[in-house]
């Protein structure tokens with residue numbers, strides 16, 4: 222489906238994800254971007270045969286300029302899982318940020334393919350009349366990237382900004398501090414449209430980014446307020462902050478809270494005490 226000239230959605234698996242805790246979540250987006258000389262694919266969805274066939278049929282019917290790269294924005298299987306089959310059927314090189322390379326090669330592809338193109342912050346991909354600028358956007362994962370078609374004001378945000386929910390920041394793999402800085406950086410680009418990793422285009426980037434930044438700041442305040450009465454476990458914090466949460470989503474909530482606590486710890490505002498967190 223054409224979203225605007227030279228930018229197509231190759232999103233398949235139109236049915237939302239059926240598994241808890243992601244039930245009802247829209248499928249991962251895949252975008253084809255092209256100028257007069259070359260095209261690139263931004264993400265390739267799950268490793269799924271029907272999805273792969275739909276994508277290759279779309280490419281065949283459209284006949285875009287040669288595929289110069291299959292860009293994997295980050296290591297998660299709903300974004301890079303389908304890249305291996307597309308790499309094999311098209312011969313196009315696989316590209317990612319250096320900080321995602323190992324997780325993708327080993328974790329996603331089981332050592333069966335290599336990332337041969339490492340994308341750096343600020344690097345520009347000239348597609349002929351359309352330039353894609355690489356924006357290192359850590360937070361969701363360390364080497365997560367966004368891509369910016371400056372001439373169009375089109376920003377491909379993958380899971381850093383989604384139309385449908387806030388972004389999961391898992392402790393260990395993600396960083397809430399990085400994520401906050403990345404949201405500010407994306408805001409500074411003054412995009413006209415954000416094409417997200419899940420869900421439809423976001424036509425009011427400034428208000429969406431402001432809302433996400435505000436949400437993070439409110440969560441920080443809530444954490445500090447919940448610790449005002451004394452030390453709390455993560456479970457106690459969750460019960461105070463996410464009252465009435467369905468059981469299937471408790472683990473995700475705990476991961477968000479721990480990532481938030483890690484940031485506050487690094488800021489010197491809280492400390493960990495055995496199983497409990499306290500104000501510093």
Ligand SMILES: [Zn+2]
Pocket residue numbers: 295297300361380
């Ligand atoms: Zn992700």
